Amino acid sequence: MAFFVARRLxxxxxxxxxxxxxxxxxxxxxxxxxxxxxxxxQATPENVAALRADMGLDQPxxxxxxxxxxxxxxxxxxxxxxxxxxxxxxVAERLPVSIELMLLAQLGAxxxxxxxxxxxxxxxxxxxxxxxxxxxxxxxxxxxFLSAILLIYLFAVELRWLPATxxxxxxxxPLANLRFLVLPALTLALAEWPTIMRVLRSDMIATLQxxxxxxxxxxxxxxxxxxxxxxxxxxSLTLVTITGINIGRLIGxxxxxxxxxxxxxxxxxxxxxxxxxxxxxxxxVVLLVGAGFVIMNFLxxxxxxxxxxxxxxxxx
Amino acid sequence: xxxxxxxxxxxxxxxxxxPRGNLRAVDRVDLTVGTGRTLGIVGESGCGxxxxxxxxxxxxxxxxxxxxxxxxxxxxxxxxxxxxxRKLRGRSLAVVFQDPMTSLNPVLTIGTQxxxxxxxxxxxxxxxxxxxxxxxxxxxxxxxxxxxxAQYPHQLSxxxxxxxxxxxxxxxxxxxxIADEPTTALDVTIQAQILDxxxxxxxxxxxxMIIITHDLGVxxxxxxxxxxxxxxxxxxxxxxxALFKRMRMPYTEALLAALPKLDAAPHTPLPxxxxxxxxxxxxxxxxxxxxxxxxxVARCQSEKPPLEAAETSxxxxxxxxxxxxxxxxxx
Numbered sequence: 222m223a224f225f226v227a228r229r230l231x232x233x234x235x236x237x238x239x240x241x242x243x244x245x246x247x248x249x250x251x252x253x254x255x256x257x258x259x260x261x262x263q264a265t266p267e268n269v270a271a272l273r274a275d276m277g278l279d280q281p282x283x284x285x286x287x288x289x290x291x292x293x294x295x296x297x298x299x300x301x302x303x304x305x306x307x308x309x310x311x312v313a314e315r316l317p318v319s320i321e322l323m324l325l326a327q328l329g330a331x332x333x334x335x336x337x338x339x340x341x342x343x344x345x346x347x348x349x350x351x352x353x354x355x356x357x358x359x360x361x362x363x364x365x366f367l368s369a370i371l372l373i374y375l376f377a378v379e380l381r382w383l384p385a386t387x388x389x390x391x392x393x394x395p396l397a398n399l400r401f402l403v404l405p406a407l408t409l410a411l412a413e414w415p416t417i418m419r420v421l422r423s424d425m426i427a428t429l430q431x432x433x434x435x436x437x438x439x440x441x442x443x444x445x446x447x448x449x450x451x452x453x454x455x456x457s458l459t460l461v462t463i464t465g466i467n468i469g470r471l472i473g474x475x476x477x478x479x480x481x482x483x484x485x486x487x488x489x490x491x492x493x494x495x496x497x498x499x500x501x502x503x504x505x506v507v508l509l510v511g512a513g514f515v516i517m518n519f520l521x522x523x524x525x526x527x528x529x530x531x532x533x534x535x536x537x
Numbered sequence: 538x539x540x541x542x543x544x545x546x547x548x549x550x551x552x553x554x555x556p557r558g559n560l561r562a563v564d565r566v567d568l569t570v571g572t573g574r575t576l577g578i579v580g581e582s583g584c585g586x587x588x589x590x591x592x593x594x595x596x597x598x599x600x601x602x603x604x605x606x607x608x609x610x611x612x613x614x615x616x617x618x619x620x621x622x623r624k625l626r627g628r629s630l631a632v633v634f635q636d637p638m639t640s641l642n643p644v645l646t647i648g649t650q651x652x653x654x655x656x657x658x659x660x661x662x663x664x665x666x667x668x669x670x671x672x673x674x675x676x677x678x679x680x681x682x683x684x685x686x687a688q689y690p691h692q693l694s695x696x697x698x699x700x701x702x703x704x705x706x707x708x709x710x711x712x713x714x715i716a717d718e719p720t721t722a723l724d725v726t727i728q729a730q731i732l733d734x735x736x737x738x739x740x741x742x743x744x745x746m747i748i749i750t751h752d753l754g755v756x757x758x759x760x761x762x763x764x765x766x767x768x769x770x771x772x773x774x775x776x777x778x779a780l781f782k783r784m785r786m787p788y789t790e791a792l793l794a795a796l797p798k799l800d801a802a803p804h805t806p807l808p809x810x811x812x813x814x815x816x817x818x819x820x821x822x823x824x825x826x827x828x829x830x831x832x833x834v835a836r837c838q839s840e841k842p843p844l845e846a847a848e849t850s851x852x853x854x855x856x857x858x859x860x861x862x863x864x865x866x867x868x
Contacts, residue, residue, distance in 0.1 A: 346599075432639040435596050440654045440705065441627030450653075454644045529644055530689040 225533070229522050233515060240511040241293070245286050248504035254278070258498045259302050289504075298505035303497055308505030311490055316472075318388065319479070319486035322409070323471035325402055327464060329410030334417030335460075339448055341418070342425035342456075354422070357415035369408040369481045376404060386483040405482040409475055413467055420463055424456040431455075454528055461528065465521030469514035542608075543745045544570040544593065544713055549605035551588050551597060551769075558818045562588035562601075564769035567844075570713065575739065575746045577756030577777070579792065580766035583814055586749045587635075589766070590717050593747075594632055595622055610712060628658040631711035633735075635718040637698035641690040647674075647701055648686030651708060658709045673704040677734060696727035700734070707738055713745045720755065732759060753793050757781055762851075765789045768815055768825035771844055775852040785847065785859035788826045824856070832858050 256272040257264050273279045277288060292299070298308035337357075341350040377385035383404050391398040428434065429452055437451045476488035487510065494502040526533040551563035563585045570576045578586045591597045593607055595614055607614040609630060614622065634640040642650060651670040655661050661669065667686070674682035677700040690698055699719060706714055716735060720728035736759055739746050748756060756763050756777065763780050765773040765788065773786035784790045794808045812829040815821050824830070827837040836857055844855040 432634055432636065433642040436632070436634060436640045436702070436705075437642070438596060439594055439626050439630075439632045440657065441623045441625065442653060442657055443623070446653070446657075451642050451645070455642070531643060531691050534689075534692065 225526060226523065229519055233519055236515050237512060240515060241290060241508055242286070244504050244508045244511060245289060246282075247507070248500045249282055249285070251498075251500065255498075255500055258500075293508065298508070299501040301494075301499050301502045303499050308502055308509070311502060312487065312506060312509055315485055315487045315490045317391070318484055319472060319475070319488065321391065321398075322402060322405055322475065322479070322484065322486060323468055325406035326409035326413065326471065326475075327468060329406055330413035330417055330467075331464065333410060334414035335421060337414075338418045338421035338425060339453065341422045342429060342452075343444070343448055345422075345426050345429075350422075353418070357418050360411060361415040361419075363411070365408055365412050365475075365477050366481060368411050369405070369478060372404050372408055372411075373481075386481075388484050401482075401484075405475070405478045405484060408478050408482075409471070416463055417460060421456060421460045424459050425452055428452045428456040457528060458525060461521055461524050465517055465524070469517035472513040472517065473510035541572050542569050543572045543574075543610060544568075544747075545606075545608045546589070546593065547606040547608065549589065549592055549603070549607065551585070551592050552602040553588075553598065554600055554602075555818060560817045561769055561820060562817065563592060564820075565605075566766075566769075566771050568764055568771065568774075570745050570747060571761075572712070573739075573743045573745055574762065575748065575760040577760035577763040578747060578749045578766060579751065579753055579756055579763060581751050581792070581814065583817070584766045585769040585817075586766050587717055590632070590715050590747065590749055593715065594626065594630065624658070627654050627711075628709045629712040631706035631709070631714050633699070633702050633706050633714065633716045633719045636722040637690075637695055637702050638722065640702055641698055643690055645689075646686065647688055647690065647693070651686070651701070651705055654705055654708050669708070670704075673708055674701070676738070677701070677704045677707070678730075679704070695723050696731065699723060699727075699731055703731070703734065703738070707742065710742055711744060713747070714739070715747045715749070717749045718751070719748070721751070728755075752796070753789075754796055765792065768820075769817060770825065770855065771853075772826065772856070773854040774844070775854075779849065779852050783852075783861065785852070785854040785861065786826075786856050787830050787832050787858075787860060789854075790860055791829075832860075834858065 254269070254273075256269045256276065256278060260268055260272060270279075277285055280288075289299075296309070300307045301311065304311075337353055341353050344350050373385045376383045384401055385404070388401050389397045434447060434451060437447045442451070473487055473491070475486070476492060478484070479486040479488035480492065487506065491503065491506055491510075493499070494506065546566055546568040549563055549566045550561065553560040553562050566585075566589055568576065568578075568589075578589065580586045588597070588601075592603055593609070593614070597603055603615065605615075609625070612621075612625075614625075617625070641647075648667070648670060651673065652663075652666045655666045655669055670686060671682045674685055679685055679697060679700050685693070685701075690701070693701065699722075703719075714735075719735065720731050723731060732755060735746065735748070738744075748760060750756060753763075758777070760777050763773075763775060763777050764771045765786060767788050773780070773784065773789045780789070784793065788810075791808075791810045795810060797807055798805075810829055815825050815828065821827070821838075823836075823838040823840055824833070824842050827833040830837065834857075840857075842855045842857050844853050846853045847859065
């Protein structure tokens, strides 16, 4: 097990280096000179040259990359030239919002998708299965901005049960915080449960054909025990992968949903940085989000080992 | 020949719909097993022996159609509500499958898979169930049984896994154990051990057993009665000693001849049965073995021989020209 973890950790290194390289080049290759952007209408050739020298922009790109990477490794991701806030401060401020939204959305999606998948797999080919498989396909093709607007219309405008936009920190008022997050989380969950359901359903149908399920039936176990204890765990590897990818993706913020519901999360931070050409914030945030995504996938790999003892013992 | 009948299979038909048409996997089979007795079901792959065992266990594929009666311990299994059937399975009707590599759940420990059966049927607390599991593993010849409880199937060899599967099957002292090719997936050296284990536990627990195999050598000396199946039908059925003394059905004879003999001279060619079993989606009008039978005459192709008793009522066979009638020409 220790060897397994160490090996996966080792694989992480080149990936993280690639992420940092990509992030840096994207920010550097964007058209427009950072010095001109910062100086705006006060840009004179002398000012620009001075600022470029000051920021190291006159150095070759690989030198700048190494310098940036060195700073990053020391925990210095840079500072916004607009707000003066450091990247870490900005992220620390926004991250809890995105993480809470992501967790609620995943819980919702799993809460809808997993039970439906199990019922469908247990009665595959039946009317309920066919109806749900069709509905899932339909839901899959509804874009989040549409379901967000429909949910706002229904729950905020018509029924007036929930606020449409805004955010209150959890520490200030937990209940109000949840009320603000229900609709955005539900919007994301609606977009994600169909994938969860379809993936788990088809894996589970395959598992239910296995000999050991026939033996579990022959042992006289209850249908619930067969489904939840004998079939669910060996069927959930793909589900864990999907959920891991979703979580990793949402660490970077749900850009559309955060914008529609006016949530101050990472997604809005990124959009803001792009719109104001705040490249330091942009490349810092993208790097952090990319690293988060990679680490999330590492954790998913670890979870495989928890689910399947054969991976844990190095047999597969 | 038996005291009370424990299991009787009456006129059982199993139909499987396939894209190429209906496949009759089991065709009007009648069998009985007495309390504490052993029945061997022998036949080559695809003869319907596994489907028959699945029919008894009610574990047929969803789309399969089953008709007839399966009386077990006074109850018709086909009419039994699911909850009652569940209480019967694992408790008084147990099974060991062919391949121990796939019949144990890879993500659950040996202990979990044993204890769950015990606790499902017998009201045992955790400590007692654990103690019983250790005893069971010891009884089927697994060394260090306590440590095994925490292990996963992949940490055990094939033979050990089959022993675990047998321990699970024996756990609730079943009245009938169905062993579906229990040694086919194992090394030759392990096969005899597993068969001996099954025989020993059967005697000790006074349990009835059905051994399903393609190997006549497995049933010889280990069963009270043998039923030979071909193309979904029982073609010969007799008390084991009577069958091996005097086989009547040419198919049984051919099956026995196809077994390699240890005392044969080196490089003796093995008499294989030429041809292949008939396509089960296109049933033959006559005897299904007739295309491969060296004794077949015109009548065999036009008329299906019924399974009938000859001299002794216990020895039945489905053949118009049973072996002894042309023994002179054959000898």
